[in-house]
Amino acid sequence: MAQAMRKHQPIFPGRPACLLVLAILAACEQTPQAAMPDRQAAAAPVASNATDEFQTMAFNAGKDLIGTRAPTLSFRTIDGKTVRLGEPHAARPIYLKFWATWCVTCREQMDAFKADFARFGKDIDVVAVNTGVNDDLAAVEAYRRDLQLPMPIAIDDGRLGEAFHLKVTPQHIIIGRDGTIRYVGHLEDERLQRELQAAIAGQPASRELQVEARPTEGLGWGASSPGGAFTSVQGGQVRIDGPTQGTVRLIYFLSPWCETYLKDSRPAMARKCKDTREALTRVASTGGAEVIGIASGLSADVNGVRRFLRRTGFAAPIVMDTDGQLFRRFGVRSFPTVIQLDVVGRPSRRLGVSEIDALASQATA
Structure with a gap:
């Protein structure tokens, strides 16, 4: 969704920091183009130093999660498989990708996501998590058929989005074998590739500087009124x-x-x-x-x-x-x-x- 918006205005909705579907800025306010057609080959990852306001939003949303233990909860895929999070000695790392059927950028990233699943799926548990926002099972199943998605798919009931500070679509979450959250991001880029490989190799979580936190206006994570x-x-x-x-x-x-x-x-x-x-x-x-x-x-x-x-x-x-x-x-x-x-x-x-x-x-x- 973010990328389509970028095509229309310099900064979508000023693509906010990590305020808590898009900095709705100008981008959202302009008429974005319809979902992009399927591409024949997976898109090449974006350079890791690329500037992206939605990446900033995802980084800021996840800045307090990195290094913390993932919540202990379980959910089921649309095919009935149970996925458990937060286990301290998991056999494999976990890669969750939040997405929506109406999200243009999600569609644009799907070829690369399928390539990631083909490349890393034997070493990391990959789940495509539909946000459940303005979507339903019928829409998700039709989308899976149209794009021939091979990875497990789940529809969030709100618990995952809350637990992982869902801010943008798509949003990537990588959890290590020790159950700790290693990475939160938005782009399909070189950084994501490095983080996936590091999680599989069991390397220490990256300390790479992400972004400077920005003030949050409105009700922030965990705020009360x-x-x-x-x-x-x-x-x-x-x-x-x-x-x-x-x-x-x-x-x-x-x-x-x-x-x-x-x-x-x-x-x-x-x-x-x-x-x-x-x-x-x-x-x-x-x-x-x-x-x-x-x-x-x-x-x-x-x-x-x-x-x-x-x-x-x-x-x-x-x-x-x-x-x-x-x-x-x-x-x-x-x-x-x-x-x-x-x-x-x-x-x-x-x-x-x-x-x-x-x-x-x-x-x-």
């Missing part, structure tokens, strides 16, 4: 919890790049994002509901949200959910999603465009 108060991207204070004081409160889960990045590769999804935003603008303008936006941190940062606000004129406050804690708290795995809260601030129902418009009609009746 005392009393349920949040600072919006626009700068005001927002409360999600608590009584609604008689006003319908709608929580709008969004991605700043959905309307533009997915316009060609997933037009129906992009249209749904646009229609939902416009319906929420209508209901807010009539006073039919209080709208609070929660922006996904997947491949996005506050700069991308600000671009989204300028481009669309959307006026409701938006909180940057850098590490996805609010998406997880409300059980949201796709965007756009709109949840209505009850009078005491608890989730009561999910609304589509027609239900949102009904609220606007009631307010003007």
